[in-house]
Amino acid sequence: RKEVEQDPGPFNVPEGATVAFNCTYSNSASQSFFWYRQDCRKEPKLLMSVYSSGNEDGRFTAQLNRASQYISLLIRDSKLSDSATYLCVVNSGGYQKVTFGTGTKLQVIP
Amino acid sequence: DTGVSQDPRHKITKRGQNVTFRCDPISEHNRLYWYRQTLGQGPEFLTYFQNEAQLEKSRLLSDRFSAERPKGSFSTLEIQRTEQGDSAMYLCASSLVPSGSWETQYFGPGTRLLVL
Numbered sequence: 001r002k003e004v005e006q007d008p009g010p011f012n013v014p015e016g017a018t019v020a021f022n023c024t025y026s027n028s029a030s031q032s033f034f035w036y037r038q039d040c041r042k043e044p045k046l047l048m049s050v051y052s053s054g055n056e057d058g059r060f061t062a063q064l065n066r067a068s069q070y071i072s073l074l075i076r077d078s079k080l081s082d083s084a085t086y087l088c089v090v091n092s093g094g095y096q097k098v099t100f101g102t103g104t105k106l107q108v109i110p
Numbered sequence: 111d112t113g114v115s116q117d118p119r120h121k122i123t124k125r126g127q128n129v130t131f132r133c134d135p136i137s138e139h140n141r142l143y144w145y146r147q148t149l150g151q152g153p154e155f156l157t158y159f160q161n162e163a164q165l166e167k168s169r170l171l172s173d174r175f176s177a178e179r180p181k182g183s184f185s186t187l188e189i190q191r192t193e194q195g196d197s198a199m200y201l202c203a204s205s206l207v208p209s210g211s212w213e214t215q216y217f218g219p220g221t222r223l224l225v226l
Contacts, residue, residue: 008150032213043201043217044153087152091213098215100145100152 001026004090006101013108017078021104023088024070032091033064033071037084038103044087047073078108112136114218116202122224123192130188131221135204142185143215144177145201146170153201159185160207192225199223 006023013019025033033050048055050062050071061074071090075082088101115134123129135142140161145153156175157167161182171177174192179185189196199222203215 004152034214043219045217046214049214098143098213099155102150102152 003027003092003099004088004101006088006104008102008104010105010107013078013106015078015080015108015110017108018074018076019078019106020072020074021086021088021106022070022072023090023101023104024068025088025090025099026069027090027092028066028069030069030090030092033062034089034091034098035060035062035071035073036087036089036100038087039084044100047086075106078106080108080110082106083108114202114204114216116200116218116221118221119219120222120224122226124226125192125194127192128188128190129192129223130186131200131202131223132184132186133202133204133218134184135202136206136216137183139204139206139216140182141205141207141213142179143203143205144185144187145203147199147201147220148197156187189223192223194225197223197225 035047036044037047038044050064054063059076063072085103085105087103089098091098117132143158144156147153157177159179174190177187199220201220202218205215
């Protein structure tokens with residue numbers, strides 16, 4: 001089983017729609033979790049950290065479910081500019097490194 | 111620009127040649143990472159430094175790859191005797207890790223390598 005797994009998509013959604021991505025991780029000792037956004041042929045950029053209590057930043061909501069070992073990202077009122085690949089990142093502190101998922105591609109269509 | 115910078119941004123080389131990439135992290139960041147990303151994949155960890163010490167290397171990092179961070183500031187990644195399979199985007203990231211805090215990494219724009 002991969003350390004971090006994501007549905008590669010693509011998710012094609014109309015403008016204004018709500019879309020959610022999940023990401024599962026295998027190491028129950030994982031300590032910190034992030035969502036990064038990557039535009040085509042660009043570097044990944046931090047979108048948001050994911051906290052145990054869940055967190056919200058405008059139209060974006062991130063949740064962590066430790067029991068089922070997954071994190072989620074919810075995007076409300078999708079904009080064309082949200083089109084990108086969303087990378088799930090898990091930090092298993094014992095390895096002193098972060099592990100990236102392969103990313104989920106989102107395409108918001110007019 | 112106070113972000114992570116990488117040089118060169120693009121490199122085309124012939125198989126068997128050596129290449130060297132440079133990364134300048136955010137100035138106060140003590141941790142520096144190298145990743146490799148191929149099309150359709152997420153970044154794969156190669157190695158990381160805490161200040162000038164190289165603390166971990168991935169199994170992906172063959173003997174042809176070497177990384178240094180001599181003064182705990184900029185870092186170089188050298189690939190010797192390049193192979194076509196080395197073609198990828200090489201990403202550098204840096205972070206500041208005081209004890210007990212969550213770690214977030216900030217990426218540079220990457221160096222895109224094409225081995226012919």
